[in-house]
Amino acid sequence: MAKARTRRTLMALGFLGLIFFGAAWWLLGIRQAPVPKLGGALTSESLSWESRERTYQVYRPSRVLRSPPIVFVLHGSMGNGAMARTSMAHDFDRLADEEGFLVVYPDGFDDHWNGCRVAGPYAANQLDVDDVGFFRAIVSRLVTEDDADPAAVFATGISNGGHMAIRLALEAPDLVRGVAPIVASMPSDENLGCEDRGAGVAFLLINGTEDPMNPYEGGDVALFGLVGNRGGVRSTPETIQMFAQRAGYAGEPEVSNLPDADPDDGSRIVQYQWAEEGRPEVILLAIFGGGHSVPHPVQRGPRLLGRTNTDIRTAEVVWDFFSRNRT
Numbered sequence: 001m002a003k004a005r006t007r008r009t010l011m012a013l014g015f016l017g018l019i020f021f022g023a024a025w026w027l028l029g030i031r032q033a034p035v036p037k038l039g040g041a042l043t044s045e046s047l048s049w050e051s052r053e054r055t056y057q058v059y060r061p062s063r064v065l066r067s068p069p070i071v072f073v074l075h076g077s078m079g080n081g082a083m084a085r086t087s088m089a090h091d092f093d094r095l096a097d098e099e100g101f102l103v104v105y106p107d108g109f110d111d112h113w114n115g116c117r118v119a120g121p122y123a124a125n126q127l128d129v130d131d132v133g134f135f136r137a138i139v140s141r142l143v144t145e146d147d148a149d150p151a152a153v154f155a156t157g158i159s160n161g162g163h164m165a166i167r168l169a170l171e172a173p174d175l176v177r178g179v180a181p182i183v184a185s186m187p188s189d190e191n192l193g194c195e196d197r198g199a200g201v202a203f204l205l206i207n208g209t210e211d212p213m214n215p216y217e218g219g220d221v222a223l224f225g226l227v228g229n230r231g232g233v234r235s236t237p238e239t240i241q242m243f244a245q246r247a248g249y250a251g252e253p254e255v256s257n258l259p260d261a262d263p264d265d266g267s268r269i270v271q272y273q274w275a276e277e278g279r280p281e282v283i284l285l286a287i288f289g290g291g292h293s294v295p296h297p298v299q300r301g302p303r304l305l306g307r308t309n310t311d312i313r314t315a316e317v318v319w320d321f322f323s324r325n326r327t
Contacts, residue, residue, distance in 0.1 A: 031300040033089035039097050047141065049134045056106035056138060057081045059093045060146070065100035069152035069326060070142055071319070072104045072135065074161030077112055077122070081105030087158055089299045091315030099319070102148055104138060108160070115163030116170060116186075117221075118193040119231025125193075131164060132172050139175065154322040156180035158294060159214065163187075163230075169203060169243070170196045178202030178280065178325045180318040183214050183292045186239040188232035200247030202280040202325035204318060207236045208267070208290030210306050216286075240272065240284040247282050249274040258285075262297070262310040269295075269311055281325050285317070 040061035046053055073092055075084035085093070085105050092103045110123040114131045124131065135155075142148040153176050157165040162184025169179045171194045178201050185207065187193065209216045213223050218235035234242070244253070253272040260268045267289035274282040287295060291306010300308040 033299040036094045059103040061096045067149040069101040072155040074157030076159035080107045113164035116167035116194040173199035180204040182206045185233035191231035203243040204321045206285045208287040211292045213292040244282045247280045265310045267309040
């Protein structure tokens with residue numbers, strides 16, 4: 001009798017274990033895109049900044065433009081440059097092969113960036129690490145060694161990397177010509193942790209309306225409002241309006257619906273665009289139904305973080321935006 005009960009208990013525990021791991025697998029549900037055939041070379045490099053050894057990777061295509069642009073791709077929390085490269089499905093490397101620009105995948109300090117927020121329980125924030133200076137040092141080296149164009153420096157980033165891109169836009173408009181934060185928003189006044197130079201740059205924002213981490217309507221940045229609080233942010237509409245005003249726009253944006261290439265992904269994209277001759281372009285791509293993920297037709301983020309839109313390749317949209325705002 002006791003053996004039978006033990007057997008039933010073990011079977012029940014085994015069944016519950018299968019349910020748990022099955023649920024965990026479903027909630028993660030990550031799907032990676034295949035690595036494209038690439039013709040360039042990825043090098044691992046480092047430099048000393050603030051008495052710390054800082055590391056980064058550079059992808060150089062086989063045919064580089066004369067005075068090539070520089071595109072920084074910034075990882076999210078608990079990540080590194082290699083993960084940023086993968087999160088974009090290696091699309092920036094493929095585009096670099098086609099267009100001849102340089103791609104930089106830097107590593108945050110202790111796996112994080114000192115973005116523009118006061119709150120943040122990680123060393124980069126608590127030690128006030130000078131990541132802006134780190135990027136300046138990388139650009140200086142690439143200008144010297146690769147004849148890169150110092151007037152064509154761009155940055156895109158995901159989550160914590162997106163907040164770092166916002167810091168660059170606010171604090172270093174002399175360094176970056178344009179930025180493209182993804183699933184990130186302007187910190188609220190009490191959470192603003194960087195200096196605002198007040199100059200406009202080309203600004204592309206890609207945010208999901210059902211993001212469980214970075215709330216579209218503003219509020220605390222925390223998973224489902226509970227885990228890992230990074231303090232408050234403004235709403236996505238407030239964020240884009242702020243950067244449109246900084247770029248000199250006073251009127252309403254042009255609104256258009258992007259083609260819904262995959263009606264089954266549960267999301268669609270609405271574009272809000274400010275564009276005038278002589279001013280940096282400002283765009284919001286609002287992913288209605290989208291979560292805390294990078295839109296891509298093949299690659300998918302964890303289901304736990306919401307739906308992944310499959311209508312666009314984010315890297316292609318970002319590079320197209322950067323390239324037309326180069327001059």
